[in-house]
Amino acid sequence: xxxxxxxxxxxxxxxxxxxxxxxxxxxxxxxxxxxxxxxxxxxxxxxxxxxxxxxxxxxxxxxxxxxxxxxxxxxxxxxxxxxxxxxxxxxxxxxxxxxxxxxxxxxxxxxxxxxxxxxxxxxxxxxxxxxxxxxxxxxxxxxxxxxxxxxx
Numbered sequence: 001x002x003x004x005x006x007x008x009x010x011x012x013x014x015x016x017x018x019x020x021x022x023x024x025x026x027x028x029x030x031x032x033x034x035x036x037x038x039x040x041x042x043x044x045x046x047x048x049x050x051x052x053x054x055x056x057x058x059x060x061x062x063x064x065x066x067x068x069x070x071x072x073x074x075x076x077x078x079x080x081x082x083x084x085x086x087x088x089x090x091x092x093x094x095x096x097x098x099x100x101x102x103x104x105x106x107x108x109x110x111x112x113x114x115x116x117x118x119x120x121x122x123x124x125x126x127x128x129x130x131x132x133x134x135x136x137x138x139x140x141x142x143x144x145x146x147x148x149x150x151x152x
Contacts, residue, residue: 039064054099055092062095084149091118091145099123099144112151120144 041049049060066076078094079086088094101120107113121139129136 057098058093058095061097062093079147079149085152086147086149089115089146089148090143091147094145094147096120096144101144114149114151115146116149117146118144 049057052060062077070076075082079088080094086094096118099120100123101118104117104119106115106117108115119141121141124136124139
């Protein structure tokens with residue numbers, strides 16, 4: 001697998017890159033902050049985005065990000081269509097950006113199979129914590145998505 005850089009020169013990639021943001025990332029800079037730099041929505045577009053389900057918002061962000069990086073020759077987000085032998089076990093997609101989350105990595109000793117589990121809670125902001133602290137503090141982590149990667 002070769003990854004092209006912005007200048008068009010390739011560099012070898014033998015393994016996938018897994019990226020996981022920290023639990024303390026705030027929702028605003030991670031999602032909306034990116035849009036304010038690269039997407040200036042009309043009020044109607046913003047209202048439509050806000051009305052989407054979490055999975056649909058994740059799909060929108062993934063699509064937007066892929067369109068942004070494609071001109072530079074980078075691989076798209078996620079593992080769909082890649083040469084990596086991966087199977088999504090839980091969740092609707094490999095990309096998740098609308099939850100406070102953390103990632104667990106498990107490797108089977110004999111087979112080398114990698115299981116990646118993304119745990120999360122619903123995103124919140126300072127107003128949520130101020131107005132309903134018990135609800136925010138009482139959130140129970142759940143699996144956002146889980147996938148398995150089988151070595152070649």
